[in-house]
Amino acid sequence: MYALTNATIMTITQGTIEHGTILFDKGKITAIGTDVAIPEGATVIDATGKTITPGFVDAHCHTGIFSDGIGWDHADGNEMTDPVTPHLRALDALNPDDIAWPELVANGITTVLTGPGSANVIGGMWICVKTQPKSTVDQMILLEPAGMKMALGENPRRVYGGQKRLPSTRMGNAAVLRNALYEAQNFLKKQEKYEEDLAEYEKKTADGDKEAKQPTEPERNLKMEALVRVIKRELKARIHAHRADDIITAIRICEEFNLDYTIEHCTEGYKIADILAEKKVPVTVGPALMSRPKFEMRGMTPKNPGILAKAGVKVAIQTDEMSGVKFLAINAALAAREGMPVEEALKAITINAAEIIGVADRVGSLEVGKDADLVVLPGHPLDFLSAPEMVFIDGERVL
Structure with missing residues (x-):
C-alpha cells in the first residue's frame, strides 16, 4: 500500500x-x-x-511489433502476402523483451495500443498492453483483441500495386474492403442459419423425432470469424487514413456496414472537422514529430489536434512509433502550443486515448x-x- x-x-x-x-x-x-x-x-x-x-496512454503505436534496434529480422507488423488478413493477431508478434519498454516506462507511458502496420487493407487485430516489461505477452495484456486494423490510402496500393495485384488504386482499396465485409456478412448469415437449424433439430429430437436430420456445421474460416466480430460491432474498425478523401471513404464504408470505428492518423481531419464532429467520429492524430514522407501527408500540421478538438471531435494523440512512444507528452505539448487547449491535450494522452481504445474503466x-x-x-x-x-x-x- x-x-x-x-x-x-x-x-x-x-x-x-x-x-x-x-x-x-x-x-x-x-x-x-x-x-x-x-x-x-x-x-x-x-x-x-x-x-x-x-499514466500516459498512446492510442496507436507499433511497439514490440516492429522491434527497436534489430531491423528486418524482427519487423513483424506487415504480412505483405495478402491484402486481407483479419485473422492475424498482434498478440502473436509482440516481443515482451523489446528494448523500448523500459524507455516508455521512464517517460510515463503506462498503456499502449499496438498492432499491425498499414500494408494491408485489413491488417489484423490490435492489442492493448501495460508497458511494464514481463516474461510473457500474456502478463502485459489489458485488452485483446482491441480492434481491427484497416488501411486506406497509399500504403496498400503501393505494396500490392508493386506486386501487380489488387489493390493498386484507391478504388481498389475500397473495393477490397467492401468485398471482405460482404463476405463476412454472408458468413455470419450461414452461421446464424446453422444455429437456427441446430436448435430446431435439437427440439425435434427432444420430442422424439427419430427422422430429424442434423444440420451440417459450416467449415471454420479464421478470416471470416475475425471479421464477423467487426460486423457485429464487437470489435472497432480502426482505419488508417491520412487524406481527407480517404477519411470520407472510411466513413462512407463504415456507415454502409454500421461499424463501430475510429479514424487513425486523420492527418487532414482539420479540413473536414465539422463532418467528423457531426458524425461523432473519434480520431487518433499523429505522428507529429516527423517530416512528410508521403504525398498523402503533405497537409500535415501540428494545428490539426486543436482544430479538431475545438470543433467537438474526441481526439487522442498518437505517436505511431516504437521506442519513439516515449515522446508522447512532447507530441501533446506541441499540440497545445499550436492551439489545442492544454486540458484537451492532456485528455488526448490519458482519458480520451483510454476511451477510444476501450479501456477507460481501468486507466486514463x-x-x-x-x-x-x-x-x-x-x-x-x-x-x-x-x-x-x-x-x-x-x-x-x-x-
Missing part, C-alpha cells in the same frame, strides 16, 4: 486537487483527496511540490477503483523539462 501526500493531483476527469493525497493498494486506487486517512503500514511518500497524473484518469497507474513529475506534465521522477503501474513502483 502506498500513500503519496501533499501533491498537486491532476485527476483529468474530476479536476485538480492541491495538497492532495492518493492512496492505492493491491493495484487499485482506494482514495484521493485532501483529507485521506492513511492506514498504518502504508508506504508514505511526501510529494510536496510534485504533480501526479494518470485517477479515480477510486481504477488501476493505480500514475506518474509523479516535478512540474507540469507537458513541460519538456519535467521528466517523470516516479512511475507506478498496477500499484507497483517501476521507476
Whole structure:
C-alpha cells in the first residue's frame, strides 16, 4: 500500500486537487483527496511540490511489433502476402523483451495500443498492453483483441500495386474492403442459419423425432470469424487514413456496414472537422514529430489536434512509433502550443486515448477503483523539462 501526500493531483476527469493525497493498494486506487486517512503500514511518500497524473496512454503505436534496434529480422507488423488478413493477431508478434519498454516506462507511458502496420487493407487485430516489461505477452495484456486494423490510402496500393495485384488504386482499396465485409456478412448469415437449424433439430429430437436430420456445421474460416466480430460491432474498425478523401471513404464504408470505428492518423481531419464532429467520429492524430514522407501527408500540421478538438471531435494523440512512444507528452505539448487547449491535450494522452481504445474503466484518469497507474513529475506534465521522477503501474513502483 502506498500513500503519496501533499501533491498537486491532476485527476483529468474530476479536476485538480492541491495538497492532495492518493492512496492505492493491491493495484487499485482506494482514495484521493485532501483529507485521506492513511492506514498504518502504508508506504508514505511526501510529494510536496510534485504533480501526479494518470499514466500516459498512446492510442496507436507499433511497439514490440516492429522491434527497436534489430531491423528486418524482427519487423513483424506487415504480412505483405495478402491484402486481407483479419485473422492475424498482434498478440502473436509482440516481443515482451523489446528494448523500448523500459524507455516508455521512464517517460510515463503506462498503456499502449499496438498492432499491425498499414500494408494491408485489413491488417489484423490490435492489442492493448501495460508497458511494464514481463516474461510473457500474456502478463502485459489489458485488452485483446482491441480492434481491427484497416488501411486506406497509399500504403496498400503501393505494396500490392508493386506486386501487380489488387489493390493498386484507391478504388481498389475500397473495393477490397467492401468485398471482405460482404463476405463476412454472408458468413455470419450461414452461421446464424446453422444455429437456427441446430436448435430446431435439437427440439425435434427432444420430442422424439427419430427422422430429424442434423444440420451440417459450416467449415471454420479464421478470416471470416475475425471479421464477423467487426460486423457485429464487437470489435472497432480502426482505419488508417491520412487524406481527407480517404477519411470520407472510411466513413462512407463504415456507415454502409454500421461499424463501430475510429479514424487513425486523420492527418487532414482539420479540413473536414465539422463532418467528423457531426458524425461523432473519434480520431487518433499523429505522428507529429516527423517530416512528410508521403504525398498523402503533405497537409500535415501540428494545428490539426486543436482544430479538431475545438470543433467537438474526441481526439487522442498518437505517436505511431516504437521506442519513439516515449515522446508522447512532447507530441501533446506541441499540440497545445499550436492551439489545442492544454486540458484537451492532456485528455488526448490519458482519458480520451483510454476511451477510444476501450479501456477507460481501468486507466486514463485517477479515480477510486481504477488501476493505480500514475506518474509523479516535478512540474507540469507537458513541460519538456519535467521528466517523470516516479512511475507506478498496477500499484507497483517501476521507476
